[in-house]
Amino acid sequence: MTKELAAPKPNGTRRFTEQEQQVLAFLFAGLANKEIAARIEVSETFVEATLQQLFTKTGVQTRSQLAGIVLEKYSDQF
Secondary structure: OOOOOOOOOOOOOOOOOHHHHHHHHHHHOOOOHHHHHHHHOOOHHHHHHHHHHHHHHHOOOOHHHHHHHHHHHOHHHO
8 A cells, every 4th residue: 555645745845755756757767876966966876775765665566566656646746
């Protein structure tokens, strides 16, 4: 079961950090982790860790599941 995170938190903060949003944007564009890392000037390990954080936040296990759930439930974040 996925966590319900569609709305901003009560204090008005976003559910996804700026870095998570950047990684998601490039994920949607079809870039590999190495390409994402080069675009946002971080290590590939950082991108992998960010994706793991996103998997945990959304309750999914794969990149394709992540893309689907974000498009379905969190499009207001972009």
